[in-house]
Amino acid sequence: MLVKRIIPCLDVKEGRVVKGINFLNLKDAGDPAESARIYSEEGADEIVFLDITASFEKRKTMIDVVRRTARNVFIPLTVGGGIRKLSDIRELLNAGADKVSINTAAVENPSFVKEASRKFGTQCIVVAIDAKKTGKKKWEVYTYGGRKSTGIDAIRWAKTVEKLGAGEILLTSMDKDGTKNGYDIELTKAISTLVKIPVIASGGAGKISHIYDVFKKGKADAALAASIFHYGIYSIKKVKEYLQKKGIPVRN
Amino acid sequence: MSKLIAIIDYRAGNIKSVENALKICGAKPIIATKPLHLKNSAGIILPGVGAFKDGMKNLEKRKLIKEIKSQIFKGKPFLGICLGFQLLFSYSEEHGRVKGLDILKGGVKKFKVNLKIPHMGWNTVKLKMTNEKLKMPMFDGISDNAFFYFVHSYYAKPSEKNVVAGMTNYGINFCSAISKQNIWGVQFHPEKSGKNGLKILRNFIKKCL
Numbered sequence: 103m104l105v106k107r108i109i110p111c112l113d114v115k116e117g118r119v120v121k122g123i124n125f126l127n128l129k130d131a132g133d134p135a136e137s138a139r140i141y142s143e144e145g146a147d148e149i150v151f152l153d154i155t156a157s158f159e160k161r162k163t164m165i166d167v168v169r170r171t172a173r174n175v176f177i178p179l180t181v182g183g184g185i186r187k188l189s190d191i192r193e194l195l196n197a198g199a200d201k202v203s204i205n206t207a208a209v210e211n212p213s214f215v216k217e218a219s220r221k222f223g224t225q226c227i228v229v230a231i232d233a234k235k236t237g238k239k240k241w242e243v244y245t246y247g248g249r250k251s252t253g254i255d256a257i258r259w260a261k262t263v264e265k266l267g268a269g270e271i272l273l274t275s276m277d278k279d280g281t282k283n284g285y286d287i288e289l290t291k292a293i294s295t296l297v298k299i300p301v302i303a304s305g306g307a308g309k310i311s312h313i314y315d316v317f318k319k320g321k322a323d324a325a326l327a328a329s330i331f332h333y334g335i336y337s338i339k340k341v342k343e344y345l346q347k348k349g350i351p352v353r354n
Numbered sequence: 355m356s357k358l359i360a361i362i363d364y365r366a367g368n369i370k371s372v373e374n375a376l377k378i379c380g381a382k383p384i385i386a387t388k389p390l391h392l393k394n395s396a397g398i399i400l401p402g403v404g405a406f407k408d409g410m411k412n413l414e415k416r417k418l419i420k421e422i423k424s425q426i427f428k429g430k431p432f433l434g435i436c437l438g439f440q441l442l443f444s445y446s447e448e449h450g451r452v453k454g455l456d457i458l459k460g461g462v463k464k465f466k467v468n469l470k471i472p473h474m475g476w477n478t479v480k481l482k483m484t485n486e487k488l489k490m491p492m493f494d495g496i497s498d499n500a501f502f503y504f505v506h507s508y509y510a511k512p513s514e515k516n517v518v519a520g521m522t523n524y525g526i527n528f529c530s531a532i533s534k535q536n537i538w539g540v541q542f543h544p545e546k547s548g549k550n551g552l553k554i555l556r557n558f559i560k561k562c563l
Contacts, residue, residue: 104469104477104524105501142548147476172374178503178546198370200546223367223404225472225505269472269505300474323470353476353501 105351106317107147107324108338109302110331112137114183115154117163135171141331142175144338147353149175150203150272150326153183154247165197172198182230182272191218195226203272205230206245209252209259212266219267228302229268231256233289234276241289248276260293268299272326275305282308282329290320302326310336310344317350359562360386360395362422364412366402366437375545379552381559389421397431397562398422400438401545403505406446406462409437410454419455426457429536431561439532439539440510448508457537459513467525474505479520479530479542490519490533492540494557500550502542504530509541536561 113120118132138149149171153164161184168181181194182203191202208215208229219227232248233241233256241256260271273293275286285306294301303322307313307330316322330336342352359381361372369385376383376399386392400422402409413419426432434442443454446462454462465471478499483489509528512518520531522541530541538558544551 104473104475104504107475172371174378176371176375176378176546176552177548195368196370198368198374200368200371225403225474226368270474298470299472300470323475 103351105353106322106345107302108145108313108341108352109148109150109324109326110141110146110338111150111152111304111326111328112332113152113154113328114164114167116160117155117167120154134167135174138171138179139174141338142177145342145353146177146338147324148178148180150180150182152203153181155184158184165193168194168197168199180228180272182228186214188214188218188221191222191226195222201226201228201270203228203230205232208263208266209243209245209254212262215263215266215268219269224267224269227268228270228272229263229266230272230274231259231263231293232274232276233286235286235289239288239292244276248279256289257292257296260297264297264299270300270302271297272302272304278306279304281306284308284312285316285320285322285325287315287320290316290322294321294323300324310341313341314345314348314350317345318348357559357563358382358384358395359397359399359559360384360391362386362392362398362400362413362418362438364402364409364416364418366404366409366412368403369401371543371545372399372401372435375552375555376559379556379559381555381562386418387416389417392418392421392425395430397433397558398425399433399435399558400441401435402437402441404437406437406440406448406454406508407452409441410452413441413455422455423457426537431558432537433558434537434539435545436506436541436543439541440508442532442537442539443510443512446508458517458532458534458539460511462508462510464508465525469525472505472507473524475503476501476547477504477522477524477530477542478502479522481520482518491561492519492531492533492538492554492557495553496550502530502540502544502547502550504542506541510539
């Protein structure tokens, strides 16, 4: 049986983890490669790196991070942030990433998703959607790390990216992100039941029960979380034990 | 005999992870783009993701098909992964009907299930032989119903039932691993399946030495 995935996300800035993880056995909490390795050993099903480096020149550091990570981590690795060209994707894949996550570039140039999935295969193209609630069962797509509104309806956009050849959707609720109040169940369910590709829910995880809810009620295929793992509030193992007990199938 | 394991590079996705995984398992991977590379290796891995048609086309372009077949028939250990596993079969129903390597009889079909496609994530493999004495060398040290990482929209349906080494359920039961003498094939990605996956690669390396 295909199981639900638990995916820790690491924000990386100029080659360093922004919110360092709080593990005793971690030599360098700032090294994304080292953190990814620990998460993998802990039972993470995949790893996501989000590059939040502002300056274009320093983006190259991510390639080195990916290369070092891929030498020791043997679960899927997704990299997102600032990907605009086919050559960006190629560089990351050649360094050892398995998937790339595209957000702003997809909105500004939808044919980029099409070209990318045709060139590299749908399985490695994840489209990230940052959505903000605007009304009853209505959400709007934001770009540039949540700074720019687009006027695009998130539900419709999800359907569009599926048609363009996205292999997966990474759906972040901007209203919930950082609140630790739980995922946006309504948003996740609306999109996950609409599209035929897997949906990774993101934004709002603060307790184990939130992850349970986003699977059970939100119908997510995978749950992404950052701070609850980084601060060592819950280990991935604990989360999985809890889910298993509550009848959500996970990899043990 | 050399310990070199050839990873066939035919522009079908990411070979870096297979290379990294082989290295950590103690093998010496070489990226094979020419028939000669296959001749000089102790074992061959055909990895790959993407479209069946393009895969065959690129193998043809690099003039690798004849050498792959010749090496397999000579008995060299061979491991097909994901698309590289599917390419072993006679044909695929992707884009109508495309001819495959035809090393194994049977076809590759699209999932027609009311579930999300691609079949992406971790799923279990039910071993055909669970008795330790009869267990296939591929699954040496791996328990029944162990988890592996999958990502695919098509599945292989072998005509010879005795080559099936493992089955997986995704709406239907499909063949996720085959083993026929020197030929191994897996639908999942051992290079992305954590400890279980690395164990399969180690078993393959052992077979090559």
